[in-house]
Amino acid sequence: MIRKIRLGINIDHVATLRNARGENYPKVVDAAKIVEKSGADLITVHVREDRRHINEKDLGDILDVINIPLNLEIAANPEMVNIALQYKPKFICFVPEKRKEITTEGGLDVIKNFDNLKKNIQILLNSDINTSIFIDPDKDQLIATHKLGVKTIEFHTGTYANAFMQKTNVEKELKKITESAAFANELGLNCHAGHGLTFENVSPIASIKKIDELNIGHFIIANSIFDGLETSIIKMREIISKAAK
Numbered sequence: 030m031i032r033k034i035r036l037g038i039n040i041d042h043v044a045t046l047r048n049a050r051g052e053n054y055p056k057v058v059d060a061a062k063i064v065e066k067s068g069a070d071l072i073t074v075h076v077r078e079d080r081r082h083i084n085e086k087d088l089g090d091i092l093d094v095i096n097i098p099l100n101l102e103i104a105a106n107p108e109m110v111n112i113a114l115q116y117k118p119k120f121i122c123f124v125p126e127k128r129k130e131i132t133t134e135g136g137l138d139v140i141k142n143f144d145n146l147k148k149n150i151q152i153l154l155n156s157d158i159n160t161s162i163f164i165d166p167d168k169d170q171l172i173a174t175h176k177l178g179v180k181t182i183e184f185h186t187g188t189y190a191n192a193f194m195q196k197t198n199v200e201k202e203l204k205k206i207t208e209s210a211a212f213a214n215e216l217g218l219n220c221h222a223g224h225g226l227t228f229e230n231v232s233p234i235a236s237i238k239k240i241d242e243l244n245i246g247h248f249i250i251a252n253s254i255f256d257g258l259e260t261s262i263i264k265m266r267e268i269i270s271k272a273a274k
């Protein structure tokens with residue numbers, strides 16, 4: 030059987046570029062249409078507390094033009110949960126958020142934030158929206174996430190991506206993700222992964238059998254400057270499909 034990994038493309042940084050000059054271009058809806066045309070399975074966006082890239086208008090505009098599902102990344106607080114309930118994307122992923130961080134720096138600490146998460150995400154777990162949590166590849170985090178009643182997790186691959194770049198501890202970081210994916214599978218959790226993935230480092234992650242979705246943003250948007258968005262997505266898909274066989 031051919032294993033197909035779903036590919037989600039995060040288009041936050043199209044909005045980052047737009048906001049850098051306060052212009053109305055590049056348009057996120059145009060990016061969303063190209064992502065869909067390029068055969069991606071979903072579009073991912075992160076509405077941050079400071080709206081540094083995607084805002085609610087973008088969210089509504091994107092939902093109006095796409096036919097593939099949208100995966101909304103949000104922090105676990107009442108404001109963001111209300112946005113999710115208002116816009117009703119097909120998927121939600123809860124991520125940690127610190128105001129000053131440049132990007133999401135790690136997984137959500139479900140153990141430490143268990144009570145807050147329980148309070149904030151219950152309403153979504155009881156809705157039609159498929160809810161996941163972005164966590165580090167760690168057994169105790171998985172146990173806590175399972176206890177919350179969540180059915181899907183996304184592994185933070187940023188530490189692996191850094192290790193890959195520095196050429197140190199790559200095997201150690203890969204082992205953590207592989208073993209955590211196997212344990213998640215034992216718990217009956219669906220596994221996604223993302224953060225810092227590139228043409229160069231994606232294959233070992235895509236070849237982990239239990240991982241069935243990858244979300245990739247920054248590298249794809251950056252590479253689009255040279256190759257265009259469609260070509261970058263198609264190339265990423267080809268690399269992932271080859272590794273997944």
Ligand code: PXP
Binds near residue numbers: 039075122
């Ligand atoms: N998955 C999650 C949960 C994220 O928060 C991000 C970054 O917003 C990504 C995937 C994509 O990471 P990158 O932009 O580094 O590809």
